[in-house]
Amino acid sequence: xxxxxxxxxxxxxTALPAAAGNLYIPLLxxxxxxSSHQRTEVWIASPASQPRNFKPTFLPAGASGTGLSxxxxxxxxxSGRTGKLIGLTTPGHFGLLEIAADAEIQVEARLxxxxxxxxxxxxxxxxxxxxxxxKAGATAHLLGLGRTSGGVYTDIGVVNLEAQAATCSVAxxxxxxxxxxxxxxxxxxxxxMRHFGDALGLLGETDALDARALVTCDKTxxxxxxxxxxxxxSLLFATPTGSGASTLGPGAPPPPPPGNSIVFTLxxxxxTPAVGHEIKQLVVQVPQALALRQMSVDWDVTPGPFxxxxxxxxxxxxxxxxxxxxxNTIANLNTFGPPRSTLKNTSNVDIAPPTVSAQETAMxxxxxxxxxxxxxxxxxxATITTTVTTxxxxxxxxxxNATAKNNTLTIPAAGFNVxxxxxxxxxxxxxxPTYGWQYANLRIEMVPF
Numbered sequence: 001x002x003x004x005x006x007x008x009x010x011x012x013x014t015a016l017p018a019a020a021g022n023l024y025i026p027l028l029x030x031x032x033x034x035s036s037h038q039r040t041e042v043w044i045a046s047p048a049s050q051p052r053n054f055k056p057t058f059l060p061a062g063a064s065g066t067g068l069s070x071x072x073x074x075x076x077x078x079s080g081r082t083g084k085l086i087g088l089t090t091p092g093h094f095g096l097l098e099i100a101a102d103a104e105i106q107v108e109a110r111l112x113x114x115x116x117x118x119x120x121x122x123x124x125x126x127x128x129x130x131x132x133x134x135k136a137g138a139t140a141h142l143l144g145l146g147r148t149s150g151g152v153y154t155d156i157g158v159v160n161l162e163a164q165a166a167t168c169s170v171a172x173x174x175x176x177x178x179x180x181x182x183x184x185x186x187x188x189x190x191x192x193m194r195h196f197g198d199a200l201g202l203l204g205e206t207d208a209l210d211a212r213a214l215v216t217c218d219k220t221x222x223x224x225x226x227x228x229x230x231x232x233x234s235l236l237f238a239t240p241t242g243s244g245a246s247t248l249g250p251g252a253p254p255p256p257p258p259g260n261s262i263v264f265t266l267x268x269x270x271x272t273p274a275v276g277h278e279i280k281q282l283v284v285q286v287p288q289a290l291a292l293r294q295m296s297v298d299w300d301v302t303p304g305p306f307x308x309x310x311x312x313x314x315x316x317x318x319x320x321x322x323x324x325x326x327x328n329t330i331a332n333l334n335t336f337g338p339p340r341s342t343l344k345n346t347s348n349v350d351i352a353p354p355t356v357s358a359q360e361t362a363m364x365x366x367x368x369x370x371x372x373x374x375x376x377x378x379x380x381x382a383t384i385t386t387t388v389t390t391x392x393x394x395x396x397x398x399x400x401n402a403t404a405k406n407n408t409l410t411i412p413a414a415g416f417n418v419x420x421x422x423x424x425x426x427x428x429x430x431x432x433p434t435y436g437w438q439y440a441n442l443r444i445e446m447v448p449f
Contacts, residue, residue: 022069024128025097025109026157026193027058027089028226028235036115036233040125042085042097045106046077047399049382053077054101056085061094065191066163070100077105080401096159096193104381106399115233123236128222132240133161136218140240142225145172145211147200151230154238156199156213159222160188166219172203175210188217199225262286266442271420278433279421283414284444290411293380294447297331300372303365304436306337307427314431317343317373319419322412326353330377330409330416333386334431335365343396345386347377350405359400363388371395377402379409380449408449418442 031037046052057072059065077083088097099107109125126132134140145154160166171183181203188194196202200211215223225238264284271280297320306315314334322328332346343363348356365371374387379402388396404410420439422431 021101021103021130023099023101023107024159024161024222025099025107025125026128026159026195026224026237027095027097028111028155028195029089029091029093030235031091032115032230032233037091038235039086039091039112039114040088040097041110041112041122042088042099043082043108044077044085044099044101045082045108045399046079046102046104047106047383047385047401048102048104049079049401049403051076051078052102052104054099054105056088057098057100058089059096059098059192061096061157061193061195062189063192064165064189065096065098069098069191072098072100094193094195104383111235111237113232113234121232121234123234126222126224126237126239128159128161133220133222134217134240136162136220137216139214139216140221140223142213142215142223142238143210143241144227144238145200145213145225146209146227147198147205147211148207148209151228153198153228154200154211155195155197155226155228156215157193157195157224157226158186158188158215158217159193159224160190160217160219161221162219163190164219165189166217166221168215168217168221170199170223171214172200172205173212173214174205174208175212180205180208180211188219188221260448262290262446262448264442264444264446269438269440270442271439273421273434273437275424275435278423278435279419280439282418283416284418285415286411286413286446289413290446291449292409292411292446293378293407293449294445295330295377295379295409296445296447297375297377298373298441298443300370300438300440302370302438302440303335303367304434304438305367307432307435310427310430310432311337312340313337314422315434315437316420316422316431318375320416321419322410322416323414327351331375331384333373333375335363338364341365343386343388343398345375345384345398345400347384347400347403349377349403349409351403357384357401357403359384359386359398361396361398363396377404377409379404380407382407411446418444 055072055074110122113121166188172180227236317333320331336342341364344360346358371390376385382402384400384402386398
């Protein structure tokens, strides 16, 4: 396997820790007519405070991968850095990229589609993990498949994630519900991928749009479609669908916490700043002093206007702290209006001045739009992650180092404080009240060791 490492990746010989897990990425690199081609690019990031390891291994399609699994060359991502893997396989030599990685490692994959001498277009490539595999015996649906006389065609692949060979069935249906040919039964070798080029053509279909495939296996698996459009020179993955059985939604209850978790909630709209009532302060009580592996904070905010003439300055989303002494801020999340239009978080748990953990990312909050913020202080893995969504769509994400001593977030027996909004007096230091903004539906979950 050819591999180019870009960014801050170094080769090491030390062993991966026990907390490592495996990810799998289908590689469909190919050359087209002229200079058109598709190339997979994989980003590897470590938001942790220490270097983190990973080991990439190429598993060729159509053969058992159990003997090759874990035999690649180990590499390390330096703290806070991101690197890129390119040249992962020879064009036309399909297979799986196995990545054995420390728990904190974050992985993203995209396909670089180049048509002739034109600019490249990127399409997402699935990163298969324990979070998105399909259970043995379940049925997965792939939508938006097609084949046309204009050159559009669809490949179908099935990945077997277990150490024994899998027996799978594949059935394909036209948009009107009629089945294309019969149901195919295939065998997929252990820890491997089986790929069928122009799958609809193999079934005898010459012209169909919006087709649907049903795939089921007797082992843990992951199916995909790969739709090629010759006019755009692009390959687009079709991945297992979601269904209406989802329990998510604004009225749905949150998932149950772990058995020993402590949860604090404040439902409904609990604060709309007004003159004389700029802030909402809470003291979150705890049953005793706590040693936490993780704290997550969820709440909704609907921005009002940014302060006229001071739009680009600090407007508060939340401040979570263990008393007002230095080194006690768990979260200090703020937004800055246009034209700066950013989201910024600062934390300083257990570190001496003037050091802080700070991160800022682009985010344009719109007045009158409901946003949900999910903030996770993961002391155990030394990471802080902030995610902002609206209408179920991610608007911004941000990662930074957590600094809690001994990878433990301690909470005193007196509890901790939460504040929404800035006081009028804080305007003197460029921190402005958020008049007319609405803060709602607070949920704080504390997960002890």
